[in-house]
Amino acid sequence: xxxxxxxxxxxxxxxxxxxxxxxxxxxxxxxxxxxxxxxxxxxxxxxxxxxxxxxxxxxxxxxxxxxxxxxxxxxxxxxxxxxxxxxxxxxxxxxxxxxxxxxxxxxxxxxxxxxxxxxxxxxxxxxxxxxxxxxxxxxxxxxxxxxxxxxxxxxxxxxxxxxxxxxxxxxxxxxxxxxxxxxxxxxxxxxxxxxxxxxxxxxxxxxxxxxxxxxxxxxxxxxx
Numbered sequence: 001x002x003x004x005x006x007x008x009x010x011x012x013x014x015x016x017x018x019x020x021x022x023x024x025x026x027x028x029x030x031x032x033x034x035x036x037x038x039x040x041x042x043x044x045x046x047x048x049x050x051x052x053x054x055x056x057x058x059x060x061x062x063x064x065x066x067x068x069x070x071x072x073x074x075x076x077x078x079x080x081x082x083x084x085x086x087x088x089x090x091x092x093x094x095x096x097x098x099x100x101x102x103x104x105x106x107x108x109x110x111x112x113x114x115x116x117x118x119x120x121x122x123x124x125x126x127x128x129x130x131x132x133x134x135x136x137x138x139x140x141x142x143x144x145x146x147x148x149x150x151x152x153x154x155x156x157x158x159x160x161x162x163x164x165x166x167x168x169x170x171x172x173x174x175x176x177x178x179x180x181x182x183x184x185x186x187x188x189x190x191x192x193x194x195x196x197x198x199x200x201x202x203x204x205x206x207x208x209x210x211x212x213x214x215x216x217x218x219x220x221x222x223x224x
Contacts, residue, residue: 042129046136050076053140065127066099069136073106073124076139077113080146084109099125110135113142 043065047058050072057075058068074084084105103121110119117134124132 042133046133079143
């Protein structure tokens, strides 16, 4: 297979769709929108990560990939208890200058969070998902860790508050239950204690002089 045929095949794979626009002279110009398969795969993985973390705005079909990524990054940063000075809800479909300003603020906060993966504003603005994906992956991991810490803190605080307000009542109820249980056990023990039905009625001080008396005492003892 020749090199030209390979290049032509690659171009066929990379072309997503044909689009048209008007140039400065008003003439209709057509151009191809090309797509890198690796970038597309990383983009899909990034969206799946954000969706798994709880950022459901990635499901909105009307949003561009830039809006989804910037919104997901800002949401993840805020979920990690860091502040981003942007309002993503009202910045969809922003112009180029606004996009650069948004990405610059996000990059500043990421550096403050000591993100181990370096990224530049133009990479976020240009949709370089090969470099965006590890950043999102690291942020999502931080989000889950933060949720676990908050959950443990809230659980411990709730238990401490319950013991503070209802601890004495709880101890009193337990003490009453223990006392009632002991009383019931003692009543059952008294009710079903053994009774001597075949006890010999003769006086214990009576001497067993004869063999009949001894045999009688032996028989009553065995029967009992």
